[in-house]
Amino acid sequence: MPNLKDLKNRIASVKSTRKITKAMQMVAAAKLRRAQEAAEASRPYTERFNAVLGALSASVGGSDSAPRLLAGTGKDDVQLLVVMTAERGLCGGFNSSIVKLAKARVEELKAAGKTVKVLTVGKKGREQLNREFGDLLIGHVDLSGVKRLGYTDAQSIAKDILARFDAEEFDVATIFYSKFVNVVSQIPTALQVIPAAYEASEDDGGALYDYEPSEEAILADLLPRGVATQIFAALLENAASEQGARMSAMDNATRNAGDMIDKLTIEYNRSRQAVITNELIEIISGAEAL
Numbered sequence: 001m002p003n004l005k006d007l008k009n010r011i012a013s014v015k016s017t018r019k020i021t022k023a024m025q026m027v028a029a030a031k032l033r034r035a036q037e038a039a040e041a042s043r044p045y046t047e048r049f050n051a052v053l054g055a056l057s058a059s060v061g062g063s064d065s066a067p068r069l070l071a072g073t074g075k076d077d078v079q080l081l082v083v084m085t086a087e088r089g090l091c092g093g094f095n096s097s098i099v100k101l102a103k104a105r106v107e108e109l110k111a112a113g114k115t116v117k118v119l120t121v122g123k124k125g126r127e128q129l130n131r132e133f134g135d136l137l138i139g140h141v142d143l144s145g146v147k148r149l150g151y152t153d154a155q156s157i158a159k160d161i162l163a164r165f166d167a168e169e170f171d172v173a174t175i176f177y178s179k180f181v182n183v184v185s186q187i188p189t190a191l192q193v194i195p196a197a198y199e200a201s202e203d204d205g206g207a208l209y210d211y212e213p214s215e216e217a218i219l220a221d222l223l224p225r226g227v228a229t230q231i232f233a234a235l236l237e238n239a240a241s242e243q244g245a246r247m248s249a250m251d252n253a254t255r256n257a258g259d260m261i262d263k264l265t266i267e268y269n270r271s272r273q274a275v276i277t278n279e280l281i282e283i284i285s286g287a288e289a290l
Helices: 004-060 094-111 123-136 151-166 215-289
Strands: 078-084 115-121 137-141 172-182 185-194
Touching: 004 172, 004 215, 078 094, 078 123, 078 151, 078 215, 094 115, 094 123, 094 172, 094 185, 094 215, 115 123, 115 151, 123 137, 137 151, 151 185, 151 215, 172 215, 185 215
Parallel strands: 078 115, 078 172, 115 137
Antiparallel strands: 172 185
């Protein structure tokens, strides 16, 4: 049984931890607001951009003049998985859920006889994947020095992926990220970006358009931007999901620390009472002996 000094030190230590987790929760709450606003603001643009590309893709169809980013290489033997996680931990199961989805896809593809390559964005995802699939890692993007995500960050990632596609290093590229729903709910998501898979929007009511220049020329210019746009939207969703998960995790940690402090305080009071009782018994016994 720990003595009074040990219990007192443990209570002080847990109280210090509670202060830290409470501060982290408040910081995450402040960051979550900005990250959530950025993610929600990007959704209408991304959805409309994808709708335009969907309409163009539908008009081009499977013609031989379709851009390579849309038509693909004609095979799916080599798969590139872009796993996007956070640079920091202490955010519950946010990183693990994305990595778990990516690992399941790796196992599925390897079982089908496909060649798998992994590009990581974020230190935590790389650390987890490196334990089992270190031989599959072909690159890493470090965003630890980025204070606020911008479109240029997504462009640099997109350029890397497009350069690898032009060099025929892979046939299909899929990004893995977490879609933000609310503070307690983030959905791990896998989205194929190459070859592009866009669905035509039904909002146009079947309207017909004449394009100048041709649909193929427009797609050739917009498809690389489409890859960067999808990556940027995924980064924003990830940022909001990370802060939401961290806020929830730190709230749970703060409450658990409070419960532990209450239990330790009760144990401390009981031990202190036992010490006092023993001292009184010794005093009374000594007085009776006299």
